[in-house]
Amino acid sequence: MPTLQTEVLVVGGGSTGAGxxxxxxxxxxxxxxxxxxxxxxxxxxxxxGLLHSGGRYAVKDPxxxxxxxxxxxxxxxxxxxxxxxxxxxxxxxPWDDPGFGDDFLRGCLETGVPVEEVPVAEAxxxxxxxxxxxxxxxxxxxxxxxxxxxxxxxxxxxxEHGARILPYHRVVGLxxxxxxxxxxxxxxxxxxxxxxxxxxxxxxxAGAWAGQIASLGGCVVTVRPGKGIMIAMNHRLxxxxxxxxxxxxxxxxxxxxxxxxxxxxxxxQVADPDELEVTPAEIEExxxxxxxxxxxxxxxxxxxxxxxxxxxxxxxxxxxxxxxSRTHTVLDHAKRDGVEGFITIAGxxxxxxxxxxxxxxxTVCEKLRVDRPCTTHEQPLPDSEDERFYWLGARVQAQxxxxxxxxxxxxxxxxxxxxxxxxxARRRPTGLDDVRRRVRLGMGPCQGxxxxxxxxxxxxxxxxxxxxxxxxSLVDFLxxxxxxxxxxxxxxxxxxxxxxxxxxxxxxxxxxxxx
Amino acid sequence: MNEAHGRLVPASYxxxxxxxxxxxxxxxxxxxxxxxxxxxxxxxxxxxxxxxATIDVLGYDDGPVDSPARTLPEFADAxxxxxxxxxxxxxxxxxxxxxxxxLSDHGYRGGLDQNxxxxxxxxxxxxxxxxxxxxxxxxxxxxxxxIFVGFRGLKxxxxxxxxxxxxxxxxPGGAAVTTxxxxxxxxxxxxxxxxxxGFARRFxxxxxxxxxxxxxxxxxxxxxxxxxxxxxxxEGARKVWQELETRLGHSVFEVATLPPSVPGIRLYETMTxxxxxxxxRLVVGTTVAGAEGSGNRLEGVVAHTAGRPxxxxxxxxxxxxxxxxxxxxxxxxxxxxxxxxxDLPVAGLPGPEEPRFERGYFDEHAISRAGVAVDASSRPIDxxxxxxxxxxxxxxxxxxxxxxxxxxxxxxLSLASGYAAASAILEAS
Numbered sequence: 001m002p003t004l005q006t007e008v009l010v011v012g013g014g015s016t017g018a019g020x021x022x023x024x025x026x027x028x029x030x031x032x033x034x035x036x037x038x039x040x041x042x043x044x045x046x047x048x049g050l051l052h053s054g055g056r057y058a059v060k061d062p063x064x065x066x067x068x069x070x071x072x073x074x075x076x077x078x079x080x081x082x083x084x085x086x087x088x089x090x091x092x093x094p095w096d097d098p099g100f101g102d103d104f105l106r107g108c109l110e111t112g113v114p115v116e117e118v119p120v121a122e123a124x125x126x127x128x129x130x131x132x133x134x135x136x137x138x139x140x141x142x143x144x145x146x147x148x149x150x151x152x153x154x155x156x157x158x159x160e161h162g163a164r165i166l167p168y169h170r171v172v173g174l175x176x177x178x179x180x181x182x183x184x185x186x187x188x189x190x191x192x193x194x195x196x197x198x199x200x201x202x203x204x205x206a207g208a209w210a211g212q213i214a215s216l217g218g219c220v221v222t223v224r225p226g227k228g229i230m231i232a233m234n235h236r237l238x239x240x241x242x243x244x245x246x247x248x249x250x251x252x253x254x255x256x257x258x259x260x261x262x263x264x265x266x267x268x269q270v271a272d273p274d275e276l277e278v279t280p281a282e283i284e285e286x287x288x289x290x291x292x293x294x295x296x297x298x299x300x301x302x303x304x305x306x307x308x309x310x311x312x313x314x315x316x317x318x319x320x321x322x323x324x325s326r327t328h329t330v331l332d333h334a335k336r337d338g339v340e341g342f343i344t345i346a347g348x349x350x351x352x353x354x355x356x357x358x359x360x361x362x363t364v365c366e367k368l369r370v371d372r373p374c375t376t377h378e379q380p381l382p383d384s385e386d387e388r389f390y391w392l393g394a395r396v397q398a399q400x401x402x403x404x405x406x407x408x409x410x411x412x413x414x415x416x417x418x419x420x421x422x423x424x425a426r427r428r429p430t431g432l433d434d435v436r437r438r439v440r441l442g443m444g445p446c447q448g449x450x451x452x453x454x455x456x457x458x459x460x461x462x463x464x465x466x467x468x469x470x471x472x473s474l475v476d477f478l479x480x481x482x483x484x485x486x487x488x489x490x491x492x493x494x495x496x497x498x499x500x501x502x503x504x505x506x507x508x509x510x511x512x513x514x515x
Numbered sequence: 516m517n518e519a520h521g522r523l524v525p526a527s528y529x530x531x532x533x534x535x536x537x538x539x540x541x542x543x544x545x546x547x548x549x550x551x552x553x554x555x556x557x558x559x560x561x562x563x564x565x566x567x568a569t570i571d572v573l574g575y576d577d578g579p580v581d582s583p584a585r586t587l588p589e590f591a592d593a594x595x596x597x598x599x600x601x602x603x604x605x606x607x608x609x610x611x612x613x614x615x616x617x618l619s620d621h622g623y624r625g626g627l628d629q630n631x632x633x634x635x636x637x638x639x640x641x642x643x644x645x646x647x648x649x650x651x652x653x654x655x656x657x658x659x660x661x662i663f664v665g666f667r668g669l670k671x672x673x674x675x676x677x678x679x680x681x682x683x684x685x686x687p688g689g690a691a692v693t694t695x696x697x698x699x700x701x702x703x704x705x706x707x708x709x710x711x712x713g714f715a716r717r718f719x720x721x722x723x724x725x726x727x728x729x730x731x732x733x734x735x736x737x738x739x740x741x742x743x744x745x746x747x748x749x750e751g752a753r754k755v756w757q758e759l760e761t762r763l764g765h766s767v768f769e770v771a772t773l774p775p776s777v778p779g780i781r782l783y784e785t786m787t788x789x790x791x792x793x794x795x796r797l798v799v800g801t802t803v804a805g806a807e808g809s810g811n812r813l814e815g816v817v818a819h820t821a822g823r824p825x826x827x828x829x830x831x832x833x834x835x836x837x838x839x840x841x842x843x844x845x846x847x848x849x850x851x852x853x854x855x856x857x858d859l860p861v862a863g864l865p866g867p868e869e870p871r872f873e874r875g876y877f878d879e880h881a882i883s884r885a886g887v888a889v890d891a892s893s894r895p896i897d898x899x900x901x902x903x904x905x906x907x908x909x910x911x912x913x914x915x916x917x918x919x920x921x922x923x924x925x926x927x928l929s930l931a932s933g934y935a936a937a938s939a940i941l942e943a944s
Contacts (some may be wrong), residue, residue: 454670
């Protein structure tokens with residue numbers, strides 16, 4: 001079996017693992033990261049895209065709120081290209097207790113969340129589609145955060161500092177020697193080959209899957225995955241993050257991100273983070289709650305629905321997952337379970353991923369008896385060096401000098417042929433779905449109706465794929481899109497889906513592709 | 516008549532057709548040919564602009580269909596709710612003959628007895644009953660050596676991918692196909708992103724054709740059959756195609772590709788031109804959203820225009836608004852399916868506990884067969900089988916019981932049902 005030697009092995013390629021790999025590599029450790037699928041395909045790629053100001057936690061979870069305040073400010077400096085500075089509003093709708101506004105204001109002041117009450121008229125001027133009956137509005141520095149860009153930038157930075165990033169490598173076992181984890185056996189999911197990675201320390205950053213990884217080392221970590229569903233609507237119903245000003249509950253946030261807006265979310269404890277069923281009742285609830293923030297929400301076009309699993313971690317048995325703090329804990333399995341060379345970073349959320357990584361690496365340094373300070377808060381991520389925020393018009397602006405001078409492969413998301421081939425060249429993807437996350441291919445209103453055929457043709461030519469690989473990529477992409485579309489298919493989105501059926505099944509007859 | 520609006524009020528018609536896809540145009544043109552005064556009211560252009568202009572009568576049953584004429588009786592028996600159950604082979608055959616005659620300058624080839632096999636843009640050999648002459652040389656049943664032509668700047672056609680699949684497609688009778696590809700870089704000026712219609716307009720220009728002929732001529736080997744994307748001109752397509760065949764000395768054909776469909780636009784232009792010549796009125800850009808009638812007789816339909824509602828009166832009416840894709844059927848967020856013009860009863864719905872959609876994209880979804888059920892005279896019926904209006908007929912993708920994009924039956928159903936509705940109207944008058 002081929003062997004790879006490293007100092008720090010990170011398990012998990014979400015924002016936490018990517019942050020840990022970057023921090024470890026920047027502190028000078030030989031680092032490797034393994035992820036069972038593509039990067040950012042677990043919880044990170046399935047969240048609503050909200051960079052928290054801390055306001056959401058100001059009343060009920062002050063520790064998490066304070067962390068968000070600090071990390072929000074840091075990420076605005078180091079990850080500007082991943083952030084759209086939308087700002088956020090907390091609004092009291094007619095369905096919310098108006099008294100909560102005072103609790104909210106107090107909580108923000110106590111935890112340091114920058115907050116300003118704005119006149120209702122001003123809030124409605126800023127967001128004209130908001131429920132006109134709102135009674136109070138508070139501005140906070142919420143923003144939207146592109147999770148794929150974030151993880152990609154972190155892993156690129158880690159790689160620039162010497163880290164090995166290994167997506168599609170699943171951990172199948174941890175090597176234990178005298179109660180010490182000395183490495184892991186991983187399976188390359190693309191070709192089935194096994195690889196042994198020997199490491200001085202293994203950092204379990206598998207989030208909602210951390211319990212499964214811990215058990216491979218004989219340790220018990222009780223993660224209580226909290227399922228949350230999100231629905232992407234086909235355009236920006238709001239341009240500011242809009243939150244209900246009330247204790248956190250279901251369907252109380254709408255996040256404008258890239259070309260869409262996302263409503264979330266629910267919180268239901270589930271046993272297995274890989275089994276996240278979206279129920280019709282949850283969908284109905286999102287629509288009902290959406291109506292309270294933006295009247296007519298139900299009549300807007302719902303693009304797709306998906307669920308993510310929060311990596312909630314608590315020692316106590318709790319009935320309400322929302323009562324669990326959203327902060328994080330570093331578990332040293334030597335102290336806890338008598339297993340050396342193995343730590344787990346549990347809990348947390350994407351907004352504080354950098355802090356989680358810093359804490360994890362502080363523990364790593366302590367265990368390896370070295371003193372190397374964290375610098376991840378000082379050095380900007382790749383493409384964020386100029387500290388300019390992403391803005392919605394960026395792709396249009398790039399086209400403006402000479403309109404029509406480049407082929408637009410995905411009209412919904414304005415992806416050019418050059419943009420697409422660069423992403424293919426950089427990623428060497430296994431299929432179109434990997435490319436999708438890099439460039440948002442097929443994520444707009446038509447959900448790939450026009451671009452999938454084109455992108456398949458380009459991928460086929462560019463990567464010299466054989467017909468089977470190209471066909472598999474095409475069919476898998478259609479199936480993947482369908483999965484998120486079919487539970488909310490009605491109205492104009494059904495029209496769109498039916499047009500796509502006519503294209504793929506009628507015009508192209510992809511159901512009859514050769515073996 | 517609406518006196519308040521004086522001379523702006525349209526005259527009354529023999530027949531009003533709602534929808535300008537193939538089904539609506541077929542019904543309208545047949546009625547106009549027989550001397551009826553016809554108005555076609557349409558929200559926009561129909562599915563002609565999305566679909567290839569082939570007439571697929573029945574392409575797939577369990578597998579590819581060799582002969583629709585032979586398979587249809589069995590198919591209709593196995594699918595008792597299918598519109599083909601009511602449309603006899605003779606009627607379908609008559610509709611194809613009528614269509615070929617009416618589109619004579621498109622030179623449609625084929626028939627009901629034997630499907631042709633033509634390559635799709637991903638290289639599937641797809642069965643279809645009729646193809647325009649510009650696609651006929653694609654017929655794969657005899658095999659052959661094919662070369663597919665791509666154009667730099669046309670993002671809707673990937674000949675290498677097509678050729679790779681087609682070369683591996685098993686053909687009936689063991690016909691052998693070889694494929695190869697050439698990519699041309701014709702002069703496009705400053706433009707880098709040219710649509711299919713943009714290429715079609717360029718092909719109508721002699722100097723553009725010259726540059727294509729010059730570049731392509733160098734690449735061809737004797738006996739090769741040359742496949743282009745379906746962009747060989749609009750009004751002048753026949754001339755363009757003939758010139759390419761003559762000058763190259765090779766058989767030339769078109770492969771349908773992503774919408775907008777250039778062959779579909781030609782079909783639409785020919786049929787609407789014929790309608791206008793026969794004095795029919797064609798109003799595109801108006802939404803019909805209401806009916807006036809007494810008892811079970813429809814007197815008029817109310818069309819929303821930019822200014823105000825207008826009532827179009829007629830003796831008979833044809834609903835040809837299409838299925839979900841065209842807005843002829845609508846599903847709301849609570850799961851209710853509606854036919855929005857007349858609020859007709861919708862048949863073929865999944866039960867209350869049954870999921871509307873399956874999880875597998877390629878599975879058959881319960882809602883796919885939803886639509887308007889009709890009687891032997893093509894009239895929408897209620898649950899008891901009684902016509903909702905004695906003078907309203909429904910055609911095309913609005914009908915329940917079919918899954919046309921899976922069966923490859925879309926244009927065949929539109930043509931035959933449009934033809935049948937016109938026959939019923941003519942008989943009744």
